[in-house]
Amino acid sequence: MAVVTGAARGVGERLARKLSARGARLALVGLEPDELRRVAGSLGTEAAHWHADVTDAEAMERVAGEVRDRFGRVDVVVSNAGVAAGGPLEGCDFDVWRRVVEVNLVGSAATGRAFLPDLVASRGYLLQIASLAAILPAPLMSAYCASKSGVEAYAHTLRAEVGHRGVGVGVGYLSWTDTDMVRGSDEVGLMREMRQRLPWPVNRTYPLGPAVERLVVGIERRSAHVYAQGWLRGTQPVRGLLPGLLALGARREMRHFGDRLAALGGRGLVGAGGAADEKARAQLH
Numbered sequence: 001m002a003v004v005t006g007a008a009r010g011v012g013e014r015l016a017r018k019l020s021a022r023g024a025r026l027a028l029v030g031l032e033p034d035e036l037r038r039v040a041g042s043l044g045t046e047a048a049h050w051h052a053d054v055t056d057a058e059a060m061e062r063v064a065g066e067v068r069d070r071f072g073r074v075d076v077v078v079s080n081a082g083v084a085a086g087g088p089l090e091g092c093d094f095d096v097w098r099r100v101v102e103v104n105l106v107g108s109a110a111t112g113r114a115f116l117p118d119l120v121a122s123r124g125y126l127l128q129i130a131s132l133a134a135i136l137p138a139p140l141m142s143a144y145c146a147s148k149s150g151v152e153a154y155a156h157t158l159r160a161e162v163g164h165r166g167v168g169v170g171v172g173y174l175s176w177t178d179t180d181m182v183r184g185s186d187e188v189g190l191m192r193e194m195r196q197r198l199p200w201p202v203n204r205t206y207p208l209g210p211a212v213e214r215l216v217v218g219i220e221r222r223s224a225h226v227y228a229q230g231w232l233r234g235t236q237p238v239r240g241l242l243p244g245l246l247a248l249g250a251r252r253e254m255r256h257f258g259d260r261l262a263a264l265g266g267r268g269l270v271g272a273g274g275a276a277d278e279k280a281r282a283q284l285h
Contacts, residue, residue, distance in 0.1 A: 001071045002219075003027045005054050005111055006081030008035035009273055010179035011129065014212040015078055020045045022216070027067045027074075029054070029111075030081065031280040046071075053280065054081045054107030060114035067118075074118035076219055079111045079151075080129045083274050084144045084181050086191050087264030096268050097143040103277065104147035109154055116162065123166030125222045127215065128155035132175045132232060135239045136202070139250045140194070140264065159224065168222040172215050173232045176205045184271025190260055194253065201231050 002019050006012040007028035016026050016039055026047040028036045036049035048070055052059040067074060082104045085096045108128055119126060134152040137145040152171050159169035176182050176195070182205060186192040196203055211228035218226030227233045235242065254261070269277055 001025045001027070001073055002076040002078065003029065003067060003074055003115060004078045004080060005029045005107075006273070007039060007049070008032040008276070010181060011174070011177065011208070011212060011215075012078070012080045013039050014208055015080065015215060016043065016047070018212055018216045019076075019219075020047065022220075024076070025071055027063075027071065029063055032276045035276075054079075054111050055102045057110040057113065060110045064114040064118065067115075073122050074115055075122050075124045077111065077115045077119060077124070077126045078129065078215075078219070079108045079126065081107055081111070082129065082147075082181075083269045083277050084141070084185065084271070085267065085269050085274070086140050086144075086185060086188065087267055088140060088261050089142050091262065093268065099269065099277070099281075100143035101147045101150070104144070105150040105154070108151045112154075112158060116167070119167045120162065120165050125168040125170065125219060126155075126158070127170045127172050127219055127226065128152075128158075129172045129174070129215075130155070132173060132202070132235070134171075134173070135232075135235050136242050136246060138246065139254065140191070140261070168224075170218055170223050170226050172218065172226040172228060174211055174228040175202065175232060177211045177228065178205050178208045179271070180273055181271040184274060188264065188267065188270070190257065190264060194257065197253065201229075 002024045004012050004016050007016050008030045016028055020026055020043040025045050028040055028049040029052055030036050033051040040047040040049045050063045052063050083100055085100050112126055128151055130152045131148040133145040134148040155169050155171045206229050214228050215226055
């Protein structure tokens with residue numbers, strides 16, 4: 001039995017479908033009840049959905065209890081819920097910046113904490129979705145890079161804490177993958193233009209299906225590191241050099257785009273998932 005957060009679309013939805021095709025029962029968690037209901041109803045195995053904000057620790061404790069009551073056992077948790085925003089730190093909407101960190105980092109920890117007793121009981125496995133952004137911190141993505149670096153460190157720490165109890169913890173790394181989040185970012189012309197100027201293979205958008213298939217294989221193997229694109233593995237031995245090299249190239253790029261960067265400062269969360277997050281929070285106030 002598997003729990004997937006952020007399961008209404010993108011990586012989470014495709015993961016749910018591939019795990020269901022392998023016979024897993026699914027608990028889907030997210031902020032879009034209609035979309036979650038659609039996904040759950042279309043799966044070939046038993047599935048249920050929960051409407052919850054992963055940053056709300058009490059809500060996630062409630063979800064964990066209800067999942068336990070419904071399914072009895074949790075073998076796998078995929079902490080996938082995430083949002084993104086782009087633009088320079090100077091002049092940014094700091095509420096948006098904070099929300100990225102809250103969902104991606106605090107929400108991941110709240111998810112892991114809520115389901116940890118179940119994973120200890122089943123000697124199960126948690127896959128924490130991180131990103132190339134944890135390895136290669138890019139300009140104009142400070143909140144996203146900080147949050148994904150944070151979840152990587154959190155997952156490594158958790159693995160060290162609970163490994164002796166039979167719980168496996170893995171980190172999933174993805175480069176730019178064809179999801180609503182990436183398409184939403186590309187709708188901002190300047191962000192798309194800047195990404196296209198990156199060197200290969202970082203400048204490519206990769207298909208969702210093969211990326212998620214690699215994640216599923218990593219879950220089945222209880223891998224400590226899972227690379228949705230094979231070349232990402234090669235970044236690990238040289239990751240200490242990458243921030244310095246990126247900073248050198250970024251100086252040229254920041255000068256090139258100059259005053260155009262200021263136009264990115266007032267934008268909110270990107271993509272359909274970001275819009276759903278903003279809508280859900282607006283309804284609470």
